[in-house]
Amino acid sequence: MGNAQATPARKLTDAEARLAEIFAMQQSASAPQLAKLRTAAFDAFAKTGLPNRRDEAWKYTDLRALLRDVKPLAAPPEDSAKQSARNAAVLEGVATRRLVFVGGYFVAELSDLGDLEAGLSVVSLSEALAKGDAAAMTQIGNVGEVDDPAFALNTAFMGEGVVIRVGAGVCVDRPIQLVFVAGAQPATYFLRSLVIVEKGARATLIESFEGETAQEYHVNAATEVVLEEGASLERLKISREGAAAMHVSTFVASLAADAQLSDFGFNLGGAVLRNQSFININGQGAHAGLRGANILKGKEHADATLFLDHAAERSESKALFKSVLDDSSQAVFQGKILVRPGAQKTDARMMARTLLLSEGAQANCKPELEIFADDVQCAHGSTVGALDENLIFYLMARGIPQVEAQSLLTEAFIGEVIDAVATRSVRDALSALVSERLRTR
Amino acid sequence: MTALLEIRDLKAEIAGKQILNGYDLTVKAGEVHAIMGPNGSGKSTLSYVLSGRPGYKITEGQALLAGADLSQMSVDERAAAGLFLAFQYPLEVPGVATMTFLRAALNAQRKKRGEEEMSSPDLIKRVKELAKILDMDMEMLRRPVNVGFSGGEKKRAETLQMMLLEPKLCILDETDSGLDIDALKVVSNGVNQLRSKDRGIVVITHYQRLLDYITPDVVHVQSAGRIVRTGGKELALELEETGYARYQSEAA
Numbered sequence: 052m053g054n055a056q057a058t059p060a061r062k063l064t065d066a067e068a069r070l071a072e073i074f075a076m077q078q079s080a081s082a083p084q085l086a087k088l089r090t091a092a093f094d095a096f097a098k099t100g101l102p103n104r105r106d107e108a109w110k111y112t113d114l115r116a117l118l119r120d121v122k123p124l125a126a127p128p129e130d131s132a133k134q135s136a137r138n139a140a141v142l143e144g145v146a147t148r149r150l151v152f153v154g155g156y157f158v159a160e161l162s163d164l165g166d167l168e169a170g171l172s173v174v175s176l177s178e179a180l181a182k183g184d185a186a187a188m189t190q191i192g193n194v195g196e197v198d199d200p201a202f203a204l205n206t207a208f209m210g211e212g213v214v215i216r217v218g219a220g221v222c223v224d225r226p227i228q229l230v231f232v233a234g235a236q237p238a239t240y241f242l243r244s245l246v247i248v249e250k251g252a253r254a255t256l257i258e259s260f261e262g263e264t265a266q267e268y269h270v271n272a273a274t275e276v277v278l279e280e281g282a283s284l285e286r287l288k289i290s291r292e293g294a295a296a297m298h299v300s301t302f303v304a305s306l307a308a309d310a311q312l313s314d315f316g317f318n319l320g321g322a323v324l325r326n327q328s329f330i331n332i333n334g335q336g337a338h339a340g341l342r343g344a345n346i347l348k349g350k351e352h353a354d355a356t357l358f359l360d361h362a363a364e365r366s367e368s369k370a371l372f373k374s375v376l377d378d379s380s381q382a383v384f385q386g387k388i389l390v391r392p393g394a395q396k397t398d399a400r401m402m403a404r405t406l407l408l409s410e411g412a413q414a415n416c417k418p419e420l421e422i423f424a425d426d427v428q429c430a431h432g433s434t435v436g437a438l439d440e441n442l443i444f445y446l447m448a449r450g451i452p453q454v455e456a457q458s459l460l461t462e463a464f465i466g467e468v469i470d471a472v473a474t475r476s477v478r479d480a481l482s483a484l485v486s487e488r489l490r491t492r
Numbered sequence: 493m494t495a496l497l498e499i500r501d502l503k504a505e506i507a508g509k510q511i512l513n514g515y516d517l518t519v520k521a522g523e524v525h526a527i528m529g530p531n532g533s534g535k536s537t538l539s540y541v542l543s544g545r546p547g548y549k550i551t552e553g554q555a556l557l558a559g560a561d562l563s564q565m566s567v568d569e570r571a572a573a574g575l576f577l578a579f580q581y582p583l584e585v586p587g588v589a590t591m592t593f594l595r596a597a598l599n600a601q602r603k604k605r606g607e608e609e610m611s612s613p614d615l616i617k618r619v620k621e622l623a624k625i626l627d628m629d630m631e632m633l634r635r636p637v638n639v640g641f642s643g644g645e646k647k648r649a650e651t652l653q654m655m656l657l658e659p660k661l662c663i664l665d666e667t668d669s670g671l672d673i674d675a676l677k678v679v680s681n682g683v684n685q686l687r688s689k690d691r692g693i694v695v696i697t698h699y700q701r702l703l704d705y706i707t708p709d710v711v712h713v714q715s716a717g718r719i720v721r722t723g724g725k726e727l728a729l730e731l732e733e734t735g736y737a738r739y740q741s742e743a744a
């Protein structure tokens with residue numbers, strides 16, 4: 052009866068109204084070639100507004116309720132902020148090519164753009180846009196079809212990031228690390244990067260995010276990755292945000308035939324963290340390995356939402372997400388595997404495992420399979436449990452104190468996803484981050 | 493002189509079920525005791541009660557290690573105080589490298605005793621020596637603790653841990669079961685190297701044969717949660733002949 056009634060126009064939340072205001076103001080300043088893209092994106096966003104718990108994909112992370120106010124767009128960082136960014140600690144000491152962003156701005160003097168490997172091009176997003184890099188312009192926002200309000204907001208407001216291109220057949224051994232350090236003032240950062248790995252090329256991309264406990268900021272980051280035929284990318288994203296930070300990140304990838312993607316999202320701190328991934332497997336024989344790890348405490352909330360679209364034959368995806376939850380923290384894992392008609396011999400597996408260190412912690416897992424081909428292998432599973440008391444006893448019976456026994460077993464639990472990281476020095480640094488995080492329980 | 497282990501009229505229960513019914517046992521430094529007894533008579537229970545396994549509750553009596561009340565110590569404190577239990581069923585610890593585990597155990601104990609920690613190179617050297625004595629492949633020790641080890645390999649690994657940690661009181665719960673004939677000799681040889689005037693050893697076993705290699709000073713028969721007979725090593729031979737039938741009826 053009442054079903055046919057049209058819903059009355061919803062009153063915008065304060066945050067939504069503020070976003071519209073800011074958008075109107077910045078639009079005039081935007082590069083003309085981007086204005087169309089931004090406007091289309093903001094219009095798409097405005098249709099739904101901030102996602103809330105009635106949106107399936109955002110069921111456990113109600114952004115409309117969480118985003119009470121919009122922090123201003125960041126102003127260029129002060130020298131003091133740049134100075135303190137020199138101490139950015141994530142993967143400190145690991146030999147990566149570091150590109151440093153402070154408070155949402157690229158800081159050339161802290162970055163290493165010298166001696167680029169032959170066939171590798173790395174340019175800041177602002178520079179690429181200013182130059183009107185045609186290839187970049189056509190790819191941005193077009194790597195996959197993503198219908199998501201947070202991603203639309205990113206497109207509407209994208210500020211800084213990088214455009215990386217790895218030329219055909221080029222292997223870049225040294226990992227490229229984007230270091231995003233929060234600024235001193237309350238702010239919102241819209242970060243956007245595009246990575247194109249051409250035919251048969253190979254690279255490693257690390258994105259690390261960090262901020263201080265006292266800083267209030269919001270990060271909306273998005274990375275789009277194009278893997279051409281036989282290309283290979285290992286991507287590692289580490290979020291060690293400040294305790295008050297909200298971080299929403301979108302990852303979009305398209306894989307051509309025989310491309311290899313290995314993605315690992317590692318959450319080590321932040322009030323609200325969301326990693327959403329849209330993986331489009333478009334080419335035969337492509338392989339996507341997707342891993343995630345959360346080590347959460349206090350009231351931290353981390354949401355990994357994964358959409359795997361298998362559209363080609365003989366492609367594989369392996370997803371493994373692990374969470375260690377203490378206090379009253381919360382982890383969400385939503386994984387959807389879509390196997391399109393004709394994507395025969397797809398092999399897709401998805402597993403989420405949670406270790407609860409406290410009774411107040413909570414895990415929500417929602418796997419979903421939508422399969423339209425008959426000759427496929429798909430599996431998903433999830434486990435939630437506490438540390439094995441018998442193992443704790445065994446370790447303690449050898450003299451290891453309880454807290455240390457618990458950390459050893461917890462590190463072992465997370466270790467499975469870290470062990471898959473290809474670069475040894477990075478792996479060791481990650482293990483050290485885990486120990487440090489667990490010691491400060 | 494204070495006994496190394498002094499158990500007096502010990503009663504203990506698990507899940508509300510009383511298993512130890514007035515246990516008395518005294519082990520002095522330098523002695524090797526063997527405990528034999530039928531399945532389910534509470535031999536492993538005794539070892540768990542002594543080491544402090546959660547769920548095992550002492551309801552009466554006392555157990556003292558070198559005069560110190562074990563019930564007042566946490567599991568790891570008991571280990572640091574010199575108690576070692578070689579498990580009847582050693583556990584697999586996925587993801588924890590054996591060396592990491594050994595280092596953590598040894599150095600935690602040393603730290604608690606106020607001793608200097610052992611450096612990594614020294615530890616590796618020592619473990620290599622022990623692996624040689626126990627005829628173990630170092631490759632195995634590069635794996636996570638006990639993961640994928642055969643039953644016999646696990647028993648060797650327990651013995652290696654024990655030899656590394658050099659406890660004051662060793663309790664071996666059926667360390668011989670699951671060992672082939674050669675392994676039995678190798679492991680016994682390892683245990684015999686630990687025999688010393690300062691150390692006590694309690695071997696729980698079903699088989700007289702182990703006692704051919706590790707000669708006990710005292711043999712006890714345990715039945716229904718307490719010791720019902722004590723004798724010399726000839727008692728083990730006698731048990732081989734007669735079995736436990738008469739002790740079981742006695743205890744009932």
Ligand SMILES: Nc1ncnc2c1ncn2[C@@H]1O[C@H](COP(=O)(O)OP(=O)(O)OP(=O)(O)O)[C@@H](O)[C@H]1O
Pocket residue numbers: 506507509511529530531532533534535536537538580
């Ligand atoms: N968790 C438990 N809950 C209830 N009863 C238990 C529990 N654990 C052990 N028991 C019981 O305690 C008794 C003693 O068991 P224990 O393992 O100590 O015997 P044992 O002498 O070591 O036997 P075996 O020679 O087979 O190793 C058995 O009857 C056993 O079923």
Ligand SMILES: [Mg+2]
Pocket residue numbers: 535536537580665
């Ligand atoms: Mg037993």
